[in-house]
Amino acid sequence: MSTAKKEYKRVTVKSLVEMKQQGEKISMLTAYDYSMAKIVDNAKVDVILVGDSASNVMAGHETTLPITLDQMIYHASSVIRAVKRALVVVDIPFGSYQSDPKEALRSAIRIMKESGAHAVKVEGGVEIKESVKRILNAGIPVMGHLGLTPQSIYKFGTYTVRAKEKDEADKLMDDAKMLEKLGCFGIVLEKIPAELTKKVSESISIPTIGIGGGKYADGQVLVIHDLLGMTHEFNPRFLRRYMNLYEDMGNAISSYVNDVKSQDFPSDEEQY
Ligand SMILES: Nc1nc(=O)c2c([nH]1)NC[C@@H]1CN(c3ccc(C(=O)N[C@@H](CCC(=O)O)C(=O)O)cc3)CN21
Numbered sequence: 001m002s003t004a005k006k007e008y009k010r011v012t013v014k015s016l017v018e019m020k021q022q023g024e025k026i027s028m029l030t031a032y033d034y035s036m037a038k039i040v041d042n043a044k045v046d047v048i049l050v051g052d053s054a055s056n057v058m059a060g061h062e063t064t065l066p067i068t069l070d071q072m073i074y075h076a077s078s079v080i081r082a083v084k085r086a087l088v089v090v091d092i093p094f095g096s097y098q099s100d101p102k103e104a105l106r107s108a109i110r111i112m113k114e115s116g117a118h119a120v121k122v123e124g125g126v127e128i129k130e131s132v133k134r135i136l137n138a139g140i141p142v143m144g145h146l147g148l149t150p151q152s153i154y155k156f157g158t159y160t161v162r163a164k165e166k167d168e169a170d171k172l173m174d175d176a177k178m179l180e181k182l183g184c185f186g187i188v189l190e191k192i193p194a195e196l197t198k199k200v201s202e203s204i205s206i207p208t209i210g211i212g213g214g215k216y217a218d219g220q221v222l223v224i225h226d227l228l229g230m231t232h233e234f235n236p237r238f239l240r241r242y243m244n245l246y247e248d249m250g251n252a253i254s255s256y257v258n259d260v261k262s263q264d265f266p267s268d269e270e271q272y
């Protein structure tokens, strides 16, 4: 859209709001470890999310519920060591902010202090209003997350599209406006109709970041393992795969096994 794009040496929460004002779309991806974060940051992704999806893709759990605050801090510390440019946002995991605002602030402070992250993300709207306020009051930037909120999967039972009905859509709009008013710097909109994303994005001045939220979001986020094709049984419509690493890595590893078995590896040149 805009012609002369500004170069960002370091992306800050202010840069993201500026990008929205300039009509420059925001790119966001997950990373959970040092090596991957280095590649993602070098590719100039604007925001790196240390997502609680680590519970699925790193630990093999079925949902995001089991991952702990200590485990999130471990992932976030590894990512932070690699990152020079991106803004690093960390999911506060399930059970570390829902009980009360003081617990929420304690969890956010632990993440910031022990990992060196730049911001935190929490799921939900009016239900967690006081917690969001408390964290923001401590000077910690907060990103919201509305629509499909995986930490409350058992309330719904399925990962179907959210906010198709008017009452749910109205609540989402109210929640988005509330999060903006409180001072959040952005909101993830997961798996909701594109038209609702459009309405929300036009109604607030902070950027919306979609995952299955359609083309009108101010930015897009995906789980890195999905984009690279390392996950092969996860096939939602919103996912665009740029590689087939599950297959390619499998083939490379099979070749290694064959070379070891056939004594092709190591060769004379590969020994001392
Ligand atoms: N690998 C991975 N990628 C993700 O995007 C992701 C995770 N894990 N774990 C945490 C959450 C869960 N998320 C999800 C989970 C399922 C769907 C989904 O669309 N699932 C089904 C459809 C289910 C239905 O319609 O009932 C699909 O089509 O795969 C979307 C986002 C997004 N997050």
Ligand SMILES: CC(C)C(=O)C(=O)O
Pocket: 030, 049, 050, 051, 052, 053, 054, 091, 188, 211, 221, 222, 223
């Ligand atoms: C899918 C994104 C938005 C997320 O919350 C995660 O990766 O945990």
Ligand SMILES: [Mg+2]
Pocket: 051, 052, 053, 064, 091, 150
């Ligand atoms: Mg998450």
